[in-house]
Amino acid sequence: MSIISGKWKLIILFHLMPDKVLRFNELKRLIPGITQRMLTKQLRELEQSDIIERTIYPEIPPRVEYSITEYGRTLQPILQMMHQWGEAHLRRMEAAAAAHE
Amino acid sequence: MSIISGKWKLIILFHLMPDKVLRFNELKRLIPGITQRMLTKQLRELEQSDIIERTIYPEIPPRVEYSITEYGRTLQPILQMMHQWGEAHLRRMEAAAAAHE
DNA sequence: CGGTATCCACAGTGATACTG
């Protein structure tokens, strides 16, 4: 849990899964509402857990790419199941809300 | 995530899964370190999510039993996968620690 | 472009005492 908990980690992983390569600002654009600080923080934590990889290209302007590691990919079945369960859960909540109208 | 995140929720579910029925103080004894307040809070949250069920027996002394709901049981495959991944993760960390000794 | 540096609010967690 300590590896995937964090407000934005699942969303980040969702965008990098199964094998996308994205730059910092691409991720920022894909995740509305996240601040630069939080994106940096959560990316660093995922990197420290060896779930994602950070590749720096020493150019100007700077370019940094993020991608899933092989180890990170072992999380995919779990995340996929969580995603499916979450969708079903939302449908269930909607059904419950509709029921007492 | 909002349903299973919380420091003790996974541990609580682990003890109630697949179909155990436990009383408040039994859970408290099974989970060393948890305080009464936190156990109550996390149980209430799981109950509100319809993951566990709370049955009150109006006796003296009071008796309250907790059990997994049918809906809660749909989480089992996910929790089991998370558990397995977590164990593998621990072994990996140990191996990494041993490697640079 | 891809970040740090500060500062701050608040939710989550916890210790302790009390109760029907």
Next chain:
DNA sequence: CAGTATCACTGTGGATACCG
């Protein structure tokens, strides 16, 4: 037995400004 009530602490998350 199975909780509340109260108070306190701390880390996560966030807004904003600045930087090589």
